Amino acid sequence: MIAQDFMKLINSQSLAELMHQYPIASDFLANFRLENISKDLTLEHALEEIEDEILEEFDLDRDDVLRNFCVFLETFSQTLTPLNGVSSITINGGINKLKEPENISLIIKAGEIISIVGPTGSGKSRLLNDIECLAQRDTPTHRQIMVNGVGINDSQRFEMDGKLVAQLSQNMNFVMDLTVREFLEMHARCRLTPDANAVVEKCFQRANQLTGENFFEDTKLTQLSGGQSRALMIADTAYMSDSPIVLIDEIENAGIDRRQALSLLAKKEKIIFVSTHDPLLALSADKRIVIKNGGIVKIIETSEVEKQSLEAIEKFDNTLLKLRNCLRTGEQITEELLKL
Amino acid sequence: MKLITVAGPPSSGKTSVILKLIECMDMPKGSIGVVKFDCLTSFDNISYEEADIPIQMGFSGKICPDHYFVSNIEDAVQWGLQSDFDMLITESAGLCNRCSPYIKGILSICVIDNLSGVNTPRKIGPMLKFADIVVVTKGDIVSQAEREVFAFNIKQVNLSAMIIFINGITGQGSFLLAKHLQKTADIHTVRDMKLRFTTPAAICSYCTGETKIGEPYQMGMMKKMEFKKI
Numbered sequence: 001m002i003a004q005d006f007m008k009l010i011n012s013q014s015l016a017e018l019m020h021q022y023p024i025a026s027d028f029l030a031n032f033r034l035e036n037i038s039k040d041l042t043l044e045h046a047l048e049e050i051e052d053e054i055l056e057e058f059d060l061d062r063d064d065v066l067r068n069f070c071v072f073l074e075t076f077s078q079t080l081t082p083l084n085g086v087s088s089i090t091i092n093g094g095i096n097k098l099k100e101p102e103n104i105s106l107i108i109k110a111g112e113i114i115s116i117v118g119p120t121g122s123g124k125s126r127l128l129n130d131i132e133c134l135a136q137r138d139t140p141t142h143r144q145i146m147v148n149g150v151g152i153n154d155s156q157r158f159e160m161d162g163k164l165v166a167q168l169s170q171n172m173n174f175v176m177d178l179t180v181r182e183f184l185e186m187h188a189r190c191r192l193t194p195d196a197n198a199v200v201e202k203c204f205q206r207a208n209q210l211t212g213e214n215f216f217e218d219t220k221l222t223q224l225s226g227g228q229s230r231a232l233m234i235a236d237t238a239y240m241s242d243s244p245i246v247l248i249d250e251i252e253n254a255g256i257d258r259r260q261a262l263s264l265l266a267k268k269e270k271i272i273f274v275s276t277h278d279p280l281l282a283l284s285a286d287k288r289i290v291i292k293n294g295g296i297v298k299i300i301e302t303s304e305v306e307k308q309s310l311e312a313i314e315k316f317d318n319t320l321l322k323l324r325n326c327l328r329t330g331e332q333i334t335e336e337l338l339k340l
Numbered sequence: 341m342k343l344i345t346v347a348g349p350p351s352s353g354k355t356s357v358i359l360k361l362i363e364c365m366d367m368p369k370g371s372i373g374v375v376k377f378d379c380l381t382s383f384d385n386i387s388y389e390e391a392d393i394p395i396q397m398g399f400s401g402k403i404c405p406d407h408y409f410v411s412n413i414e415d416a417v418q419w420g421l422q423s424d425f426d427m428l429i430t431e432s433a434g435l436c437n438r439c440s441p442y443i444k445g446i447l448s449i450c451v452i453d454n455l456s457g458v459n460t461p462r463k464i465g466p467m468l469k470f471a472d473i474v475v476v477t478k479g480d481i482v483s484q485a486e487r488e489v490f491a492f493n494i495k496q497v498n499l500s501a502m503i504i505f506i507n508g509i510t511g512q513g514s515f516l517l518a519k520h521l522q523k524t525a526d527i528h529t530v531r532d533m534k535l536r537f538t539t540p541a542a543i544c545s546y547c548t549g550e551t552k553i554g555e556p557y558q559m560g561m562m563k564k565m566e567f568k569k570i
Contacts, residue, residue, distance in 0.1 A: 027496055031462050059466070059537055075499055125510065133515050154519060158502060166484045175482055176458055176489075186458075187485045190492035233483045241484055 001077065006070040015039040015046060024189075028072045032058055032065065043069060076192065086110065086164070086244035087148055089131070089271060094142030096295025097123070102143075104296055106289070110244065111266050115282040116275040118291030124275040126294060128247050131273065132165045133157070141294065166243035168233055170250045174221035180204065180232065181217040184240075191240050199239055206264065207235035210256045227256050234261045238268050248274040251281070259284050259314070280313050341420050342427045342524045347441050347467050348451035350433050353477035355384045356508030357451050358429055359391055363511065364518040365427075370394060373425040375416045377409050377432040377441070384431070394423060405432060406539035409441040417530050427521070440466035442536040447524045449517075450501075453478040454490055461493040468494065470536040473520060474501045477508045 001009075010018060016039040019025045029035045033054060037046040047055075047062050055061060060068070088109045093102025108114055116124045123141075130143045134157050137144050144151060152160075176183060184203050188196035208214055210231035215224060224232065230251060237246060246265055251258065251274075262284050265272050274281050282288055283306050290298040322337060348354045355376075362372050373394040376384055380399060388395035396419060400408035409432055420428035432441045442448035450471035452460065455478050461468055468474060474494050479487050491503050502520070506513035544560035 027462075031496060071499060072496070075495070125512075129510075129512050129515075132512065139515060158516065158520075167480075168484060169480065171481055172483050173481060174486065175455055176486060183485070186489055190489050229483075233485065236483070236485045241488065243484075 001074065003067075003070040003074045006073045007066065010043050010066065010069060010073075012042070014041055015043055018043075022073055022077060024076045025069075025073065028069055032060070034065075085148070086271070089245070090144075090146040090149060091127075091131070091296075092144040092146065093296060094135075094137065094139075094144070096141075096293045098293055098295075100295065102296045104299065106287075106296075106299055107149075108271055110269040110271055112287075113262055113266050113272045113274065113285040115285035115288040116273060116291060117277070117282055117288055122291045123294035124291050125249070127289070127291065127296070128249065128273060128275060131245065132167075132247065134160065134164070164243060165245045165247055166237050166241045168230075168237060168246065168248045168251060170230075172229075172233065174224065174229055174232075176221055178221055179218045180215065180221060180224075183221050184236070187236060187240055191242070193240065203232075203235045203239045206239070207232040210234060210261055210264075212256075231256045231261070234264065238264050238270075243270075245271045246273070248272065248276075250276060259310075280310065280317055283307070283310055283313065341417070341425055341526060341528070342447075342521065343417060343420070343527055343530070344427065344429045344447050344449065344521060344524065345432070345442055346429060346449045346451060347432045347434050347439060347471075348475075349437075349453075349456065349464070349467075352451045352453045352456070353506075353508040354431050354433070354451045355387055357475055357477060357506050357514065357517075358431060359387060359393075360506065360508060360511035360514040361517055361521070362391070362393060362429075364514045365521070367426060371424075371426040373420055373423055373428050375419070375428065375430045377405060377412070377430065379405055379433065394425070404540055404542055405434075406439050406441055407542070410535060410539060413441075413443070414530050417527070421528065434464070434467045436540065437464050438466060438540050440470050440535075440537040440539075442470050443530055444534045444536055445525075446527070446530065446533070447472055447521065448536070449473045449475055451475045451477060452494075454482045454487060458486065458489050458493060461490065461497055464497070466537040468501075469498050471498065471501055473517065474498065474503050475517065476503060476505050479505045480507050480509075480512075 019039065026035065029037065034050065037049060044066060047065060055065065088107055091104070091106045093104040095101055116127060118124050126141060130139055130141055131145055133139065134145045134147070134152055135141065135143050136151055178186065181200070184200040185196065188200055193199050204217060211227045213225060213228060215228050258281055262272065262281070274285060276282050283302055286302060288300050288302065289296055290300065319338070323333060326333060326337060346354055346358060358374065365372065369392055374388055375396045375398065376382060377398050377400065380401065382397060385395050385397050398408070398412060413430070416430060417428065432439070448471045450468050452464065452468065452474065454476060476490060487505065494501070494503055504513055504517050506517065541561055544562055545557055550557050
């Protein structure tokens with residue numbers, strides 16, 4: 001439906017009927033301090049009770065309100081156009097800090113996990129930046145990022161900005177004063193998710209699987225531990241965000257099942273970049289990009305031997321976790337505990 | 341000379357965004373100047389001076405910051421032209437949420453931060469509603485979900501604005517904003533141009549220095565609250 005169709009609709013239906021069909025209509029009214037107008041009338045008639053002064057404060061007359069309402073309904077009744085058309089991205093090399101060419105071209109397909117390793121300050125974030133802004137040889141690194149095998153122009157770039165990439169990092173926190181359930185419902189509402197309840201339920205259960213420490217639907221977001229928060233963010237990114245690319249920056253020691261988290265995101269046909277110093281994460285990837293002096297120096301495919309070594313690394317990891325839990329609960333460390 | 345107006349609530353990251361933006365523009369030193377409109381005091385001049393960016397400060401004091409902006413903007417433009425700038429950026433702190441120092445035909449940027457609460461975009465009003473570009477800062481410390489809810493609430497208020505996420509510390513995202521600015525038109529004056537939204541009305545006894553409370557002292561344009569019986 002386009003705005004004109006909505007004009008017919010809002011002139012023939014009462015606000016109550018409209019709000020039943022388009023719950024988001026109540027947001028529009030609240031935005032203009034009109035939440036208390038009579039709902040049993042059409043908007044046009046209901047507006048007659050409103051003083052001009054209130055509308056003037058928003059620089060609106062009655063016709064503007066009707067028109068804006070139509071455009072609002074039009075915008076928020078469309079399902080968001082997902083960018084699920086991204087089947088691959090290509091990184092074409094540029095130059096490093098010493099102006100030496102990178103000489104690489106790496107194609108990454110949907111569902112692949114790529115880790116980025118290198119010393120602190122070597123340029124890992126710079127690479128993530130290039131991916132995020134879809135660099136076209138116009139950033140300091142001169143790299144080019146292609147989508148589905150082709151370069152993109154500026155207007156496509158602006159179009160995709162903010163929708164292409166979802167980010168996750170150790171520093172991120174929830175700042176909303178909501179319960180887990182309220183938060184997930186709010187996000188689902190923003191995504192205009194059709195089957196919101198089922199998705200909310202799935203997110204909640206999955207987040208609980210990812211973290212060892214269970215939490216409840218009525219737990220406040222701000223009371224979640226670091227691990228629980230990270231688990232919820234990952235489940236939410238997997239099920240609700242439609243960004244085809246996920247950039248993960250340092251989520252080590254987060255108290256979550258990191259391998260399961262990665263495979264959950266990959267299963268959703270997302271392209272995943274993990275910038276990390278954690279062997280478990282680095283080796284869970286299909287390939288790893290090695291960065292030095294601001295440039296990509298090597299691309300290593302994870303070998304069979306490395307994949308098998310994951311089991312052993314996980315054992316180390318679990319041992320450390322056990323030690324941490326012992327200390328937490330006031331127990332003493334014994335030689336028995338150190339055995340792998 | 342190109343003119344860009346930047347507004348936003350206090351401490352939302354306007355100065356950091358402008359500094360990162362100028363760094364990204366890759367233009368000769370001294371070709372971009374900044375005018376900072378503030379209320380009582382500001383320390384942002386230090387940041388601009390450190391970055392070698394010509395800066396002019398102005399303090400509105402007891403005048404409404406929007407009134408102050410509109411009565412000084414043409415002089416600011418002339419100062420920019422005389423200083424041979426290729427670009428002049430004005431920065432104003434929106435001190436009441438009704439501020440909107442934007443001019444029709446001049447690129448307007450609103451800077452708000454993710455930490456200000458998810459419903460803040462719906463409360464800010466004209467400063468957000470009439471901006472061409474909305475820059476969202478501090479996204480690196482909240483979850484992806486909160487960023488999306490925040491962007492959704494911005495869209496509720498301003499359907500046509502482009503939303504750009506910028507990290508004011510690393511500069512991530514400022515590159516796209518810089519690309520946008522290059523397309524803005526050159527101007528020689530803002531005389532006869534119009535504000536996008538009226539400035540707050542203020543002609544009452546309190547504007548002229550009255551401090552006493554009570555009916556006999558209230559003169560001029562007043563708005564009274566209505567208190568309902570419980």
